[in-house]
Amino acid sequence: MSYALHLGTVIALYALLASSLNLTAGFLGLVSICQAAFFGLGSYTAAVLLRGTANEAAVVAAVCFVGGWTGGVALSMALFRLREDYFAIASFAFQAIATTAFYNLRAVTGGAPGIAGIAPLRFAGLPLASAERSLVALAILGGVLWLVQRALLRSPAGRVLAAIREDEVSVLAVGLDPNRYRVALFATGAGLASMAGAFYASYMTFIDPTPFGFDESILILCCVVLGGSGTAMGPIVGAVALVCLPEALRFAGFPSAVAANIRQIVFGAALVAIVLLRPTGFRKTAGVGS
Amino acid sequence: MPGAPVEFVQTLGDCLVSVGLYFVMGLGFGMVHRAGRFFHLAHGAVFTAGAYGVYLFVRELRWPAWAGVPAGLLLASLLGPALWMAVYRPLNRRGAGPLGLMLSSLGVSIVVQHTISLAFGDANLQVREPFWSETISFGSALLTRAQAAMVMFGAVSCATAALVLRYTRLGLDLRATGDDRALAETVGIDVGSVLMRTLFGASLLASTAGLLAALDTDMRPTMGMQPLLLGVCASMLGGIGELRGLAIAAGVLGVAQHFGAWWVGIQWSESFALFVLFVILAARPQGMRTRGSRAT
Amino acid sequence: MLELEGVVKRFGGNLAVNQVSFRIEAGELTALIGPNGAGKTTLLDIISGFSAPDDGRIRLNGTDFGRMSPWRRAQAHVTRTFQHLRDIKALTCLENIELRVRGQRGSGLIPAVFLRGRWRAQEEAVAERARRILKELHMEELSVKPAGTLSFGQRKLLSLAGALAHDGDLFLLDEPVSGLDMARRELVASVLTSLAERGKHVLFVEHNLQLVTLVAKRVLALDRGHVVADSDPKTVLASTELMRAYTQ
Numbered sequence: 001m002s003y004a005l006h007l008g009t010v011i012a013l014y015a016l017l018a019s020s021l022n023l024t025a026g027f028l029g030l031v032s033i034c035q036a037a038f039f040g041l042g043s044y045t046a047a048v049l050l051r052g053t054a055n056e057a058a059v060v061a062a063v064c065f066v067g068g069w070t071g072g073v074a075l076s077m078a079l080f081r082l083r084e085d086y087f088a089i090a091s092f093a094f095q096a097i098a099t100t101a102f103y104n105l106r107a108v109t110g111g112a113p114g115i116a117g118i119a120p121l122r123f124a125g126l127p128l129a130s131a132e133r134s135l136v137a138l139a140i141l142g143g144v145l146w147l148v149q150r151a152l153l154r155s156p157a158g159r160v161l162a163a164i165r166e167d168e169v170s171v172l173a174v175g176l177d178p179n180r181y182r183v184a185l186f187a188t189g190a191g192l193a194s195m196a197g198a199f200y201a202s203y204m205t206f207i208d209p210t211p212f213g214f215d216e217s218i219l220i221l222c223c224v225v226l227g228g229s230g231t232a233m234g235p236i237v238g239a240v241a242l243v244c245l246p247e248a249l250r251f252a253g254f255p256s257a258v259a260a261n262i263r264q265i266v267f268g269a270a271l272v273a274i275v276l277l278r279p280t281g282f283r284k285t286a287g288v289g290s
Numbered sequence: 291m292p293g294a295p296v297e298f299v300q301t302l303g304d305c306l307v308s309v310g311l312y313f314v315m316g317l318g319f320g321m322v323h324r325a326g327r328f329f330h331l332a333h334g335a336v337f338t339a340g341a342y343g344v345y346l347f348v349r350e351l352r353w354p355a356w357a358g359v360p361a362g363l364l365l366a367s368l369l370g371p372a373l374w375m376a377v378y379r380p381l382n383r384r385g386a387g388p389l390g391l392m393l394s395s396l397g398v399s400i401v402v403q404h405t406i407s408l409a410f411g412d413a414n415l416q417v418r419e420p421f422w423s424e425t426i427s428f429g430s431a432l433l434t435r436a437q438a439a440m441v442m443f444g445a446v447s448c449a450t451a452a453l454v455l456r457y458t459r460l461g462l463d464l465r466a467t468g469d470d471r472a473l474a475e476t477v478g479i480d481v482g483s484v485l486m487r488t489l490f491g492a493s494l495l496a497s498t499a500g501l502l503a504a505l506d507t508d509m510r511p512t513m514g515m516q517p518l519l520l521g522v523c524a525s526m527l528g529g530i531g532e533l534r535g536l537a538i539a540a541g542v543l544g545v546a547q548h549f550g551a552w553w554v555g556i557q558w559s560e561s562f563a564l565f566v567l568f569v570i571l572a573a574r575p576q577g578m579r580t581r582g583s584r585a586t
Numbered sequence: 587m588l589e590l591e592g593v594v595k596r597f598g599g600n601l602a603v604n605q606v607s608f609r610i611e612a613g614e615l616t617a618l619i620g621p622n623g624a625g626k627t628t629l630l631d632i633i634s635g636f637s638a639p640d641d642g643r644i645r646l647n648g649t650d651f652g653r654m655s656p657w658r659r660a661q662a663h664v665t666r667t668f669q670h671l672r673d674i675k676a677l678t679c680l681e682n683i684e685l686r687v688r689g690q691r692g693s694g695l696i697p698a699v700f701l702r703g704r705w706r707a708q709e710e711a712v713a714e715r716a717r718r719i720l721k722e723l724h725m726e727e728l729s730v731k732p733a734g735t736l737s738f739g740q741r742k743l744l745s746l747a748g749a750l751a752h753d754g755d756l757f758l759l760d761e762p763v764s765g766l767d768m769a770r771r772e773l774v775a776s777v778l779t780s781l782a783e784r785g786k787h788v789l790f791v792e793h794n795l796q797l798v799t800l801v802a803k804r805v806l807a808l809d810r811g812h813v814v815a816d817s818d819p820k821t822v823l824a825s826t827e828l829m830r831a832y833t834q
Contacts, residue, residue: 033396078568079571089329090568096561100557156691156709156712159677159684159685162674162676165676166676169668173752174688175660177655270397271396272394272398272401275393276381
């Protein structure tokens with residue numbers, strides 16, 4: 001039973017992370033490979049905050065959200081002029097810098113050994129340490145995000161997003177600035193991933209740089225594209241599938257090192273397969289003159 | 291702060307080794323981009339495959355070096371054309387854009403890297419060949435033969451690339467394709483074949499570099515990521531596909547990394563290079579720009 | 587009134603637009619003709635803000651466009667269609683038209699999700715207007731079809747429908763009838779005429795000289811970036827200079 005709860009909590013966590021990336025990679029076709037970096041940013045921020053007296057869930061989550069949001073604004077504003085493949089590379093570089101920072105800023109992050117003994121978040125006095133409570137908290141957040149995304153898709157803004165994704169020149173010709181949407185959604189996604197990090201730190205009580213690296217960013221991206229980008233439910237489905245997969249491998253008896261490698265091979269192959277199956281899903285219409 | 295001239299020359303020597311590596315990686319990456327207009331991120335995996343390929347033949351299958359080395363390198367180099375046939379060409383045919391090609395490249399890279407992990411284990415493998423580990427002195431700098439070979443390899447690749455681009459059929463076709471793909475096709479250039487051959491050449495460069503790097507330091511499945519990243523940085527800094535720019539950029543990155551390490555600490559030197567990449571991308575996106583209000 | 591003064595655009599060493607000046611009154615349906623490469627689309631790009639001129643001024647109803655970004659011009663004044671059709675294939679025909687209506691309160695991210703009350707009523711009006719436009723163009727049955735499944739002619743009309751929905755003061759239409767069958771051409775002709783009657787500024791690029799003669803009040807002929815003729819259709823089309831340009 002407790003294993004199922006733990007698995008459920010992990011699924012809820014990745015569903016939230018995948019949903020956060022969905023805002024840009026799914027709705028706008030803006031692929032980035034740094035969601036885990038924001039996840040880590042939030043986790044370490046929360047770990048630091050929880051050392052002190054601030055452990056009210058709403059406050060810590062809000063601080064983490066704002067931190068991630070700010071980073072997201074800065075990053076996207078610096079990079080929004082880039083073509084989509086250059087943007088992806090830049091996000092990749094950002095992820096690499098973040099990973100180095102997580103390993104080397106030992107005073108803040110504890111370096112490779114990480115930070116242990118993190119106090120739990122508290123909501124109205126109740127500690128959110130257990131799997132049940134963390135699961136509920138994450139599920140609520142994920143549910144709200146799902147509803148928000150659904151509402152967005154069914155609104156006039158939803159049409160604009162579909163247009164930005166396919167052909168931003170037509171959006172300009174309507175009288176809207178696609179960059180405002182890009183920055184707003186990227187920053188919000190970054191903030192949400194950061195916020196998820198706070199709950200992760202609280203639940204696990206121990207964090208190290210491992211879950212905040214390139215492999216995880218790829219996993220989160222796979223959840224989004226595998227589940228079907230452009231829908232609200234897609235990333236959640238993707239998260240369920242991709243989190244359960246390594247668990248299935250473990251049950252099949254593979255030793256964990258082997259399972260970890262197989263898992264990554266499957267993700268890599270899935271990425272190739274997705275692109276092969278929907279090759280134009282990652283293509284934009286060219287500029288005005290052509 | 292260290293001021294003795296000995297340290298300086300040594301650092302310079304180490305710097306040149308890195309410059310050679312980054313140049314070679316940037317060269318292959320850049321040429322593929324010129325031929326195909328996309329980011330071949332699997333290039334780092336080819337680097338790793340070169341090292342492990344030779345390891346497979348020489349250490350595990352116990353072939354003699356004169357057979358095992360070419361066999362291993364060839365196996366790794368064939369990854370390039372194999373990728374073309376299995377992934378890039380079908381994607382091109384189905385109208386995938388540069389992002390799709392890049393993502394598929396990334397996927398392949400992950401598959402190759404973790405397959406190597408499965409086959410050889412995650413841990414660092416020490417490859418000590420006495421001949422290649424022997425140090426040679428260049429003035430007051432000590433470099434191992436493997437390191438010296440990397441520097442030479444960088445220089446030789448540069449010269450060879452310049453000659454190939456200028457005087458061979460492939461070189462001409464590659465330049466034509468890079469300038470205007472549609473026009474190149476009209477005059478009868480088989481752009482697919484150009485890309486495939488470029489991929490082979492680039493992979494040969496990367497796998498050789500991987501072998502030399504393995505002879506210098508330890509091998510591990512993730513060894514290709516850093517050289518690739520810095521090769522990409524050098525490419526972007528110098529102008530993708532441009533030879534002279536790449537050489538200068540590789541030099542700049544090498545200097546920044548090795549001499550910068552005196553101030554910043556060696557563990558940040560890679561981040562510094564990445565930060566440079568960042569600044570370039572943020573500040574100078576001509577040719578990288580499609581968004582915004584530009585017409586043609 | 588749309589005023590262009592001394593507009594110049596260079597691409598490398600090439601003068602694509604060379605000292606172009608003219609004035610178009612509201613309701614004065616004007617055609618822009620010329621051989622390929624004359625600079626017609628470039629001129630439209632410049633007026634709509636997608637290309638920055640190297641020199642010259644553009645004013646609409648007294649407002650100098652200056653360095654205004656294309657989306658600001660589109661927001662306030664300029665409606666534009668493109669030679670290469672820009673319908674959004676993921677959306678239905680109706681949605682494509684609804685997309686192009688200006689001033690929708692629900693298009694911002696925050697209002698879309700959290701302030702539903704503000705745009706619900708407006709959305710009804712937008713949908714109604716889109717349906718009316720589809721009807722006007724005899725395309726009602728295509729309302730829920732995804733734009734990706736349409737034929738070329740239907741997509742062309744969809745592009746015009748979007749322009750009608752956008753309804754700026756200035757309409758810049760790039761080849762509104764090229765590739766269309768006769769029935770559709772007549773439909774477009776009547777739409778253009780009614781736009782002019784409603785007091786819009788209309789400047790359209792066309793190769794179909796029949797349409798030009800039929801609806802245009804005025805014709806601007808462009809050749810290698812210069813305005814080589816500027817008069818009523820009959821006079822311009824009879825001009826030998828123009829015919830020389832076309833046949834070279």
